[in-house]
Amino acid sequence: MEKLIVLGTGHAFVTKCYNTCFAISNGKENILVDAGGGNGIIGILQKAQIPVTDIHNAFVTHRHTDHLLGMVWVIRSIASLILTDRYDGTFKIYCHIELVNNILALTDATLDKELTDLIGKRIILIPVADGQKEILAGYEVTFFDIHSTKAKQFGFTTKINNGKTLTFLGDEPYNSLCKEYVENIDWLLSEAFCLYSEREIFKPYEKNHSTVKEACELATKLNIKNIVLWHTEDKNIEQRKQLYTTEGKIYYNGNIFVPNDLEVIEL
Numbered sequence: 157m158e159k160l161i162v163l164g165t166g167h168a169f170v171t172k173c174y175n176t177c178f179a180i181s182n183g184k185e186n187i188l189v190d191a192g193g194g195n196g197i198i199g200i201l202q203k204a205q206i207p208v209t210d211i212h213n214a215f216v217t218h219r220h221t222d223h224l225l226g227m228v229w230v231i232r233s234i235a236s237l238i239l240t241d242r243y244d245g246t247f248k249i250y251c252h253i254e255l256v257n258n259i260l261a262l263t264d265a266t267l268d269k270e271l272t273d274l275i276g277k278r279i280i281l282i283p284v285a286d287g288q289k290e291i292l293a294g295y296e297v298t299f300f301d302i303h304s305t306k307a308k309q310f311g312f313t314t315k316i317n318n319g320k321t322l323t324f325l326g327d328e329p330y331n332s333l334c335k336e337y338v339e340n341i342d343w344l345l346s347e348a349f350c351l352y353s354e355r356e357i358f359k360p361y362e363k364n365h366s367t368v369k370e371a372c373e374l375a376t377k378l379n380i381k382n383i384v385l386w387h388t389e390d391k392n393i394e395q396r397k398q399l400y401t402t403e404g405k406i407y408y409n410g411n412i413f414v415p416n417d418l419e420v421i422e423l
Contacts, residue, residue, distance in 0.1 A: 165415055189215050193222040
């Protein structure tokens with residue numbers, strides 16, 4: 157059975173949890189989606205019992221630090237393993253074309269040449285366009301532009317082996333131009349910066365984020381079966397699951413998941 161392994165659940169400036177990133181696992185292979193903002197990703201992967209040797213596909217949504225910088229550490233780790241013959245095959249990183257240049261610039265500025273020389277050989281950066289389909293770990297994945305008003309950002313949709321559909325919207329609110337990738341799906345992975353009742357405290361709209369209310373209203377409107385809420389604030393992290401679920405159920409009758417870091421959700 158496929159599993160959603162939650163590596164981090166917070167927004168860019170959290171201190172009580174890690175930045176939002178995750179893996180989809182079929183028990184043999186893992187697709188890594190974003191990597192958070194630093195070398196913490198290496199320890200988190202270890203705690204999640206995901207060896208980097210079992211990661212051969214990754215997707216980076218956009219260039220913001222809390223999604224991109226951790227991928228440099230994953231590249232460094234895998235490149236080091238390749239050089240010592242401890243990593244089989246290739247590591248493929250999918251992202252939009254602007255991100256390819258960002259990753260090349262970051263790795264060139266921060267990693268030794270013997271590591272960066274592997275990029276284009278055993279570490280492959282694959283640019284994706286809106287609507288482009290690729291096969292990752294046996295899954296047909298369709299990448300799509302979320303039409304961000306900030307940095308260019310992509311999400312993706314796929315069908316897993318049990319026939320259920322899953323869409324990741326990135327870390328910004330839904331845009332109706334993405335309707336074909338979201339409507340009637342089984343699993344929606346959605347940002348929810350804070351409770352609607354605390355919108356005046358956290359001011360999500362100023363950052364182009366949504367609240368639990370908007371995310372759950374969207375799930376109702378588009379007939380979503382299950383919604384995962386993350387990319388949140390962390391001021392009351394001990395009560396976050398209960399508070400977000402309680403508010404969400406006012407606007408949505410489906411299944412609401414508000415995971416903590418390192419939680420595993422069976423898809």
